[in-house]
Amino acid sequence: MLANVAIGYYIGATMMILGGLTEVWLGLAAERRALESIARPLSGQRETC
Numbered sequence: 001m002l003a004n005v006a007i008g009y010y011i012g013a014t015m016m017i018l019g020g021l022t023e024v025w026l027g028l029a030a031e032r033r034a035l036e037s038i039a040r041p042l043s044g045q046r047e048t049c
Contacts, residue, residue, distance in 0.1 A: 030038055 028038070
C-alpha cells in the first residue's frame with residue numbers, strides 16, 4: 001500500500017518537473033500585461049466553415 005502512494009508521488013513530481021521545463025521552453029513574459037496584448041480574443045477571429 002505504501003509503495004503505491006510513493007509511486008503516485010514520483011509520478012506527480014515527474015509531471016511537475018516536466019511542466020516546469022515546458023514553461024521554461026515555451027513560456028513568454030506576461031507579467032503585468034493584459035491578456036488581449038498577448039493573444040487575440042477568440043471572438044475576434046473569423047469563423048471558417
